[in-house]
Amino acid sequence: MSEMMTGEPATNDRITGVILAGGMGRRMGGVDKGLQELRGQPMVRWVIERLQPQVSALIINANQNLERYAEFGCPVVPDQIPDFAGPLAGLHAALSAAQTPLVATAPCDSPFLPEDLIFRLFSALTVTNADLAVARTFDQPHPVFCLCKREVLPHLTEFLQSGGRKIDRWYSTLKVTEVAFDDQAAAFENINTREELGRFEAA
Numbered sequence: 001m002s003e004m005m006t007g008e009p010a011t012n013d014r015i016t017g018v019i020l021a022g023g024m025g026r027r028m029g030g031v032d033k034g035l036q037e038l039r040g041q042p043m044v045r046w047v048i049e050r051l052q053p054q055v056s057a058l059i060i061n062a063n064q065n066l067e068r069y070a071e072f073g074c075p076v077v078p079d080q081i082p083d084f085a086g087p088l089a090g091l092h093a094a095l096s097a098a099q100t101p102l103v104a105t106a107p108c109d110s111p112f113l114p115e116d117l118i119f120r121l122f123s124a125l126t127v128t129n130a131d132l133a134v135a136r137t138f139d140q141p142h143p144v145f146c147l148c149k150r151e152v153l154p155h156l157t158e159f160l161q162s163g164g165r166k167i168d169r170w171y172s173t174l175k176v177t178e179v180a181f182d183d184q185a186a187a188f189e190n191i192n193t194r195e196e197l198g199r200f201e202a203a
Helices: 043-054 066-070 087-097 117-128 150-161 167-171 182-188 194-202
Strands: 015-021 057-062 102-107 132-137 140-149 176-180
Touching: 015 043, 015 087, 015 117, 043 057, 043 102, 043 117, 057 066, 057 087, 087 102, 087 140, 087 150, 087 167, 102 117, 117 132, 117 140, 117 176, 132 182, 140 150, 140 167
Parallel strands: 015 057, 015 102, 132 176
Antiparallel strands: 102 140, 132 140
């Protein structure tokens, strides 16, 4: 059976995954969200288990508790842009560290991400020859679930150095393809507050 039929891209050796865990967790009371436990293990562990089989290498982007994140067996890279500059700074750090031509991102607070996320993003990126593929459910894009070419790094560096921080503003300067995941909308649920964490714990 071919890789295409099994749902695994034949070229996943070209893709580095990065888990974005560099935020301050303000909506959860200023705690490190990726290390908060859900059903007996840290949320970042759930994301690792979903994302790692889909890529050839996995990086964690974090700006605090670096030694704790290193215990999960992945290289940990902090932002090069100071002051918790957001997910674009995490992508920038990952693009700088990656050795593969493609980099995929997923946040540390979405423990149920699709098991075919990378396959579908990669397929769309290849067909459209876009710079970046972004997941979408119905009319809602999910910009932190993306696959992009590492060659966009200089462009992103310039955008960040000019003070840009908004993902959608940066995306508007690139060739972007959106990939529908309407069949797995629940997979993109993210956990931002202690109340949401408690609800998923009890579900």
